[in-house]
Amino acid sequence: xxxxxxxxxxxxxxxxxxxxxxxxxxxxxxxxxxxxxxxxxxxxxxxxxxxxxxxxxxxxxxxxxxxxxxxxxxxxxxxxxxxxxxxxxxxxxxxxxxxxxxxxxxxxxxxxxxxxxxxxxxxxxxxxxxxxxxxxxxxxxxxxxxxxxxxxxxxxxxxxxxxxxxxxxxxxxxxxxxxxxxxxxxxxxx
Amino acid sequence: xxxxxxxxxxxxxxxxxxxxxxxxxxxxxxxxxxxxxxxxxxxxxxxxxxxxxxxxxxxxxxxxxxxxxxxxxxxxxxxxxxxxxxxxxxxxxxxxxxxxxxxxxxxxxxxxxxxxxxxxxxxxxxxxxxxxxxxxxxxxxxxxxxxxxxxxxxxxxxxxxxxxxxxxxxxxxxxxxxxxxxxxxxxxxxxxxxxxxxxxxxxxxxxxxxxxxxxxxxxxxxxxxxxxxxxxxxxxxxxxxxxxxxxxxxxxxxxxxxxxxxxxxxxxxxxxxxxxxxxxxxxxxxxxxxxxxxxxxxxxxxxxxxxxxxxxxxxxxxxxx
Numbered sequence: 001x002x003x004x005x006x007x008x009x010x011x012x013x014x015x016x017x018x019x020x021x022x023x024x025x026x027x028x029x030x031x032x033x034x035x036x037x038x039x040x041x042x043x044x045x046x047x048x049x050x051x052x053x054x055x056x057x058x059x060x061x062x063x064x065x066x067x068x069x070x071x072x073x074x075x076x077x078x079x080x081x082x083x084x085x086x087x088x089x090x091x092x093x094x095x096x097x098x099x100x101x102x103x104x105x106x107x108x109x110x111x112x113x114x115x116x117x118x119x120x121x122x123x124x125x126x127x128x129x130x131x132x133x134x135x136x137x138x139x140x141x142x143x144x145x146x147x148x149x150x151x152x153x154x155x156x157x158x159x160x161x162x163x164x165x166x167x168x169x170x171x172x173x174x175x176x177x178x179x180x181x182x183x184x185x186x187x188x189x190x
Numbered sequence: 191x192x193x194x195x196x197x198x199x200x201x202x203x204x205x206x207x208x209x210x211x212x213x214x215x216x217x218x219x220x221x222x223x224x225x226x227x228x229x230x231x232x233x234x235x236x237x238x239x240x241x242x243x244x245x246x247x248x249x250x251x252x253x254x255x256x257x258x259x260x261x262x263x264x265x266x267x268x269x270x271x272x273x274x275x276x277x278x279x280x281x282x283x284x285x286x287x288x289x290x291x292x293x294x295x296x297x298x299x300x301x302x303x304x305x306x307x308x309x310x311x312x313x314x315x316x317x318x319x320x321x322x323x324x325x326x327x328x329x330x331x332x333x334x335x336x337x338x339x340x341x342x343x344x345x346x347x348x349x350x351x352x353x354x355x356x357x358x359x360x361x362x363x364x365x366x367x368x369x370x371x372x373x374x375x376x377x378x379x380x381x382x383x384x385x386x387x388x389x390x391x392x393x394x395x396x397x398x399x400x401x402x403x404x405x406x407x408x409x410x411x412x413x414x415x416x417x418x419x420x421x422x423x424x425x426x427x428x429x430x431x432x433x434x435x436x437x438x439x440x441x442x443x444x445x446x447x448x449x450x451x452x453x454x455x456x457x458x459x460x461x462x463x464x465x466x467x468x469x470x471x472x473x474x475x476x477x478x479x480x481x482x483x484x485x486x487x488x489x490x491x492x493x494x495x496x497x498x499x500x501x502x503x504x505x506x507x508x509x510x511x
Contacts, residue, residue, distance in 0.1 A: 007286055028289060028290065029287070029288060029289025029290070029291075029292055030289070030382050030383070031238075031287060031289075031292065031382075032378050032381070032382060032423075032430060033423075033430060033432075033433050033484075033486070034236065034238065034239070034404070034406050034433055035238050035374060035375065035378035035382075035404070036238055036371070036374065036375035036378040036379065037238065037286075037287070038366075038379065038382065038383075040383070052364070053364045053365075054364050054365040055363050055364055055365060055366040055379075055383065056365075056366070056367075057366070057367070057370075057371065057375070058286070060367065
């Protein structure tokens with residue numbers, strides 16, 4: 001079993017703690033001039049997304065996590081699994097619902113996602129920051145109403161519910177920030 | 191390749207001004223500037239400080255030397271040779287110490303005052319720091335190590351058992367595995383993570399009278415109930431700037447300290463270090479009663495410039511050196 005020592009700690013390093021994979025968000029070296037050195041880290045649980053503080057003595061070792069982040073294309077969902085593919089090798093990976101829970105509403109076929117693999121299985125998927133999606137449902141547009149800030153609910157092709165300006169029509173392509181779920185603009189090519 | 195310095199010209203000027211102010215301060219007080227070797231045949235035995243080892247290849251084999259972690263041992267040899275009051279500004283090296291407040295190579299100001307008490311030396315530290323840090327609020331805090339632990343946790347650090355300290359660590363520090371921690375490292379953890387964060391920011395705090403497990407080369411004083419180490423640390427806000435002692439001048443005890451530290455190294459499964467026999471020989475001849483202190487000047491420069499990371503006050507820190 002591969003181990004990593006605190007001296008190799010840096011943000012982005014992945015390791016196993018109490019059976020769960022974590023990534024280091026922040027690492028601070030703490031040491032009195034004449035005393036014990038420590039690493040105080042903020043780490044994110046890659047399964048739950050929760051960020052916690054932990055303290056290690058310098059020289060302590062943790063179990064390295066076989067975690068990789070791979071660019072993949074989303075393919076389809078079969079009711080049980082969500083299928084992704086590595087575009088260079090065409091290797092396919094099936095993700096369980098827990099892995100895509102937070103991003104289900106942003107999964108669009110052929111779009112690129114960063115899939116985190118732990119021991120070869122998908123642990124989570126991160127959508128691109130900006131994504132273009134078609135409006136599949138919304139109230140008709142109100143011609144000429146450009147009132148600042150006025151919005152209406154809309155559903156996009158992936159199932160996400162968003163708010164769009166009143167002038168946006170069903171069937172249009174819009175650009176959305178997936179981190180906030182906010183409408184940004186009409187897509188340029190529509 | 192990023193070859194450029196990490197500092198601004200203003201920071202470089204602040205460093206030059208700081209060094210000038212320090213030299214003027216000691217010139218005025220008749221303290222002599224000295225130099226001692228950076229590369230020594232002997233290393234620092236302190237189990238929590240790692241020397242960087244250097245190898246000199248020779249035709250008859252290789253010779254191991256250690257980069258000094260502070261000029262303490264040779265400066266005390268100068269004291270034993272009747273140098274009187276001395277100071278030194280030098281680069282020192284400590285293996286593996288990297289972070290926002292640490293660079294493995296850093297600049298240390300160390301000085302010794304013959305006949306001074308450590309209380310008097312604390313005053314002088316304050317006087318020096320208020321010259322290089324003109325905006326420093328008056329009236330530093332003076333706190334005994336004991337009062338800090340009593341006020342925060344109702345624990346007396348001089349007599350607390352390791353079990354009590356372990357309970358305190360478990361309750362207040364996230365996920366710290368106490369396995370293999372001795373009295374000193376448990377106290378360090380509580381001080382670093384629970385007490386120092388509450389020091390008043392932008393004020394000087396002097397912490398003094400340490401538990402004997404934290405004595406290093408400080409003199410031990412017997413009180414009515416337990417012995418205390420006549421050692422102090424100075425902080426600006428939460429940043430530790432320096433460490434000082436009423437110097438232990440008893441040669442037998444100095445010998446004992448170095449050998450105890452090597453024993454602690456064995457207990458921690460660390461390599462032992464060649465004890466400085468030249469320092470011990472000077473101690474046998476006699477080091478005069480004195481107090482000494484070392485101040486990390488890069489940390490002081492962080493305070494002067496307001497930089498949050500030591501990497502921003504060193505032209506070429508470790509990764510760019």
